[in-house]
Amino acid sequence: MARWAAHADTSVGRVVRVDRGVAHVLTEDGPLRAGFGGNLLAAVAKDATAAPCTGDWVVVREWPDHRLTVEQVLPRRTAVVRATAGEQSHGQVLCANVDLAAVVVALHPLPVPARVDRLLSLAWGSGARPLVVLTKDDVVSDGEQVAEDLAVELPDVEVVRTSTVTGLGIDRLAALVAGGLTLALLGSSGHGKSSLVNALVGTDVLGTRAIRDDGRGRHTSVRRELVVLPGGGAVIDTPGLRGIGLIDEGGLAGAFADVVALAAGCRFRDCTHRSEPGCAVNAALEDGTLSRRRYESWRMLLREADAMAARKTARLRGEQNRERKRRMREHGTGR
Numbered sequence: 509m510a511r512w513a514a515h516a517d518t519s520v521g522r523v524v525r526v527d528r529g530v531a532h533v534l535t536e537d538g539p540l541r542a543g544f545g546g547n548l549l550a551a552v553a554k555d556a557t558a559a560p561c562t563g564d565w566v567v568v569r570e571w572p573d574h575r576l577t578v579e580q581v582l583p584r585r586t587a588v589v590r591a592t593a594g595e596q597s598h599g600q601v602l603c604a605n606v607d608l609a610a611v612v613v614a615l616h617p618l619p620v621p622a623r624v625d626r627l628l629s630l631a632w633g634s635g636a637r638p639l640v641v642l643t644k645d646d647v648v649s650d651g652e653q654v655a656e657d658l659a660v661e662l663p664d665v666e667v668v669r670t671s672t673v674t675g676l677g678i679d680r681l682a683a684l685v686a687g688g689l690t691l692a693l694l695g696s697s698g699h700g701k702s703s704l705v706n707a708l709v710g711t712d713v714l715g716t717r718a719i720r721d722d723g724r725g726r727h728t729s730v731r732r733e734l735v736v737l738p739g740g741g742a743v744i745d746t747p748g749l750r751g752i753g754l755i756d757e758g759g760l761a762g763a764f765a766d767v768v769a770l771a772a773g774c775r776f777r778d779c780t781h782r783s784e785p786g787c788a789v790n791a792a793l794e795d796g797t798l799s800r801r802r803y804e805s806w807r808m809l810l811r812e813a814d815a816m817a818a819r820k821t822a823r824l825r826g827e828q829n830r831e832r833k834r835r836m837r838e839h840g841t842g843r
């Protein structure tokens with residue numbers, strides 16, 4: 509490496525992907541691979557979210573024997589974090605420092621709105637600007653109508669129709685990131701994320717074209733990869749998200765800002781928005797301002813977020829108990 513940052517032996521770069529404890533980092537002087545430094549390993553042992561992930565800016569150190577290690581993960585501006593249910597888990601960081609978080613949903617078969625809501629909650633939770641990207645417009649005739657219906661329900665979110673067959677909407681996505689921004693693609697398997705990356709790059713970088721003899725797609729690529737685009741900016745493909753348990757309260761509040769605003773007007777602070785008098789949410793349902801579908805979707809995700817929060821509390825309590833027992837053993841006191 510020729511050019512160095514603050515210290516003579518360190519350099520700053522952006523993580524393209526992480527493979528079994530090896531970070532692939534893009535620096536001003538080209539790509540490099542680095543293991544995790546000792547302090548970083550210790551931090552990761554305590555909290556897995558401390559590990560470098562795609563999109564992170566990191567400090568890489570070169571040792572006298574030319575070994576390279578990631579010494580530090582710079583603070584994340586935004587992060588797409590999937591809540592996970594495991595007792596140990598603090599959530600899983602899918603990617604970091606993204607400016608736009610796109611929910612990628614195919615137009616065929618017809619998008620399931622509750623699914624879009626769920627993924628949008630994940631997108632809102634990241635701190636990035638959420639976006640809906642509808643794919644495979646070429647296989648349907650009512651793409652425009654579906655996009656319009658969604659846009660009406662999601663007033664704060666841009667909805668972009670795309671097709672990697674006709675090229676529709678690809679220029680819009682390219683324009684959104686052109687100023688040097690980073691776009692993350694979130695969605696279930698098979699909805700066309702890798703195809704979008706390829707269309708944006710103009711070449712087959714992620715290997716969606718590889719088809720096996722039985723006609724099914726083969727995935728040779730390592731996912732969660734950051735790809736720098738020729739027109740400026742970058743795009744991150746994430747692995748197919750199956751869905752359940754990705755919700756946190758913050759993201760949900762963002763995705764349902766309209767409903768949260770309504771709920772603030774309920775007569776009772778602890779209104780459950782079922783049948784209480786003076787419930788502003790129910791009033792909006794009755795006068796049609798809020799759709800029954802969106803209301804049901806919100807309630808379902810809220811229940812999930814509550815369950816997730818309860819598990820988190822239980823986990824923290826478990827950690828405290830273990831710590832107290834450890835101290836009892838060591839010092840004969842629980843204090």
Ligand SMILES: Nc1nc2c(ncn2[C@@H]2O[C@H](COP(=O)(O)OP(=O)(O)OP(=O)(O)O)[C@@H](O)[C@H]2O)c(=O)[nH]1
Pocket residue numbers: 643644645646647670671672673695696697698699700701702703704716725727746747748
């Ligand atoms: N007709 C049509 N087919 C598309 C379009 N985009 C993707 N496909 C097809 O849809 C299938 C899935 O596309 P992928 O890009 O692999 O989807 P993915 O979301 O990356 O899926 P995973 O890799 O499993 O996460 C492939 O057979 C693509 O060729 C499109 O715009 N139009």
Ligand SMILES: [Zn+2]
Pocket residue numbers: 771774775779780781782784786787788789790
């Ligand atoms: Zn209410």
